[in-house]
Amino acid sequence: MTTIDRNPGTVLTPEWFECIQVNLSAAERRAATLGTRRTVKKEYQAAWLVKAVTCIDLTTLAGDDTPGRVHRLAMKARRPIRDDIVAALGLSDSPPTVGAVCVYPTMVAPAVKALAGSGIPVASVATGFPAGLTPLPQRLAEIRYAVGEGAAEIDIVISRAHVLTQNWQALYDEVKSMREACGEAHLKAILATGDLKTLRNVYKASMVAMQAGADFIKTSTGKEDVNATLPVGLTMLRALRDYGEFTGHRIGFKPAGGLRTAKDALTWLSLMKEELGRPWLEPELFRIGASSMLGDIERQLEHYVTGRYASISHHAMA
Numbered sequence: 001m002t003t004i005d006r007n008p009g010t011v012l013t014p015e016w017f018e019c020i021q022v023n024l025s026a027a028e029r030r031a032a033t034l035g036t037r038r039t040v041k042k043e044y045q046a047a048w049l050v051k052a053v054t055c056i057d058l059t060t061l062a063g064d065d066t067p068g069r070v071h072r073l074a075m076k077a078r079r080p081i082r083d084d085i086v087a088a089l090g091l092s093d094s095p096p097t098v099g100a101v102c103v104y105p106t107m108v109a110p111a112v113k114a115l116a117g118s119g120i121p122v123a124s125v126a127t128g129f130p131a132g133l134t135p136l137p138q139r140l141a142e143i144r145y146a147v148g149e150g151a152a153e154i155d156i157v158i159s160r161a162h163v164l165t166q167n168w169q170a171l172y173d174e175v176k177s178m179r180e181a182c183g184e185a186h187l188k189a190i191l192a193t194g195d196l197k198t199l200r201n202v203y204k205a206s207m208v209a210m211q212a213g214a215d216f217i218k219t220s221t222g223k224e225d226v227n228a229t230l231p232v233g234l235t236m237l238r239a240l241r242d243y244g245e246f247t248g249h250r251i252g253f254k255p256a257g258g259l260r261t262a263k264d265a266l267t268w269l270s271l272m273k274e275e276l277g278r279p280w281l282e283p284e285l286f287r288i289g290a291s292s293m294l295g296d297i298e299r300q301l302e303h304y305v306t307g308r309y310a311s312i313s314h315h316a317m318a
C-alpha cells in the first residue's frame with residue numbers, strides 16, 4: 001500500500017471559500033452525462049470492478065449488529081470475490097481484499113479480531129453518528145474509545161448546525177479537536193451533505209474540514225434522506241482539488257449511502273478519474289462506503305468470466 005502523507009491542515013482560512021459560487025445546473029448537467037458518456041467494457045470493466053472492490057469500505061451500521069454479523073462481514077472482506085471467479089480473472093496470486101470494514105465503535109474489537117493478519121483496516125463511525133448531536137466531550141471520548149479498541153480510521157460526523165449557521169470557526173474547532181482525538185488513526189469527515197441545503201455549503205464545509213486536518217471527506221452517513229449524489233460529489237472533489245492546489249496535500253474522498261450497484265461503482269470511479277486523475281483510484285485516496293454493493297459487483301464479474309448471470313441470491317448479501 002502506498003502511504004500518503006497525512007493532511008496537517010492549515011489555520012482557518014475563509015478567503016479560500018467565502019466567495020465561492022457553485023453553478024447547480026452545470027453540476028447537474030455534468031453529473032447526468034457521466035454514466036453515459038464514459039463506459040468501460042469487457043476486460044476494462046472487469047478490471048475497474050476489481051479496483052472498486054479494493055476501494056469498498058464494507059459496512060454494517062445497523063441497530064441489530066452483533067459480533068457474529070461483524071465476523072461474517074470480516075470473512076467477506078478477506079475474500080470479497082469467490083475463489084473460482086478470482087481464479088478465472090487470473091488474480092489467485094494476489095486476491096483482492098476490500099479497503100476497510102466499517103462498523104460502530106462497540107463492534108470494532110470483534111472486527112479487529114476477525115481481520116487479524118489480513119492488513120485490512122477497521123474503520124469506526126464515531127462522534128454521535130449519525131446525527132452528531134451529543135455533547136462534544138462525549139463525541140471525543142467515543143473517538144478515543146474506538147481508537148483504543150483498534151480502529152485505524154474514524155468516520156466522524158460534523159455538526160450540521162455549524163454549516164447552516166455559517167459558523168466556520170466552530171466547525172473548524174470541532175473537526176480539529178476530533179483530529180487530535182484520533183491520534184494516528186485517519187479521520188474521515190462525514191459532511192452529511194443531504195442536510196446542508198446548498199452546494200455552496202457543501203464546498204465550504206469540505207474546505208473547512210480539510211483546513212482542520214481531515215484525511216478524507218465523506219458525503220453521507222447513509223441515514224440522511226438524500227445520500228451520495230454526483231453533483232455533491234463533483235462539488236466536494238472541486239474543493240479537494242482546490243485544497244491540493246493551495247497546500248500541496250492529497251486528501252481522500254468517500255462517497256457513501258445508497259450506493260448499491262456495479263454501475264454506481266463505475267460511475268464514481270469515472271468521476272474520480274476525470275476530476276483528479278489516476279492517483280485517486282487507490283484505496284489510500286478513494287473509498288466507497290457501502291453495505292450492499294459487493295453482491296452486484298461479484299455478479300457482474302461472474303457474468304464476465306462465465307457469460308451467464310447467476311441469481312442475486314447466489315451471492316453474499318454485502
Ligand SMILES: O=C[C@H](O)COP(=O)(O)O
Nearest residue numbers: 221222257258289290291
Ligand atoms: O458509511 C457508509 C454508509 O453508512 C453505507 O450506507 P448504505 O448502507 O446505504 O450502503
